[in-house]
Amino acid sequence: MGSNIIQCKQCGNPFKSAGGRMCPACMQEIENGFRKVANYLSIGDARFDPNVESIDELSERTGAAAWVILLLLREKRVVIRKPLKGGLTCRYCREPIALGDACDECSNKLAAQLATSKSARLPVMNPGSAKKYGVR
Ligand SMILES: [Zn+2]
Ligand SMILES: [Zn+2]
Numbered sequence: 001m002g003s004n005i006i007q008c009k010q011c012g013n014p015f016k017s018a019g020g021r022m023c024p025a026c027m028q029e030i031e032n033g034f035r036k037v038a039n040y041l042s043i044g045d046a047r048f049d050p051n052v053e054s055i056d057e058l059s060e061r062t063g064a065a066a067w068v069i070l071l072l073l074r075e076k077r078v079v080i081r082k083p084l085k086g087g088l089t090c091r092y093c094r095e096p097i098a099l100g101d102a103c104d105e106c107s108n109k110l111a112a113q114l115a116t117s118k119s120a121r122l123p124v125m126n127p128g129s130a131k132k133y134g135v136r
Helices: 024-041 055-062 066-074 104-121 127-132
Strands: 004-007 014-017
Touching: 024 055, 024 066, 055 066
Parallel strands: none
Antiparallel strands: 004 014
């Protein structure tokens, strides 16, 4: 128990951690950046400015640091519609993606895989018999 001194994953400064891997200054920068980007993206009905082509441009327009924007997109805390230059890539096939950590194709594949492994682990109940016996 207790907190230890670790190096911030982002800026490398040592800090007293209560479990997190980033220092309070970096956490603060993420929150500030989130507010800036969220404000910018929700202006009008444009959830995304079509003129912005890269993370750097978005960073310039919002004033949020590029690493903060990438982190927010990775965690899907802000939403954009198209992949940006210098932006995220699918962790499986390396295709550029707008947000999250996998492209649609790979997340579909993954979901299908998950569904099969789940049904393999769980006892399979015949939906027909479940209805007959009034099991919900
Ligand atoms: Zn830091
Ligand atoms: Zn992919």
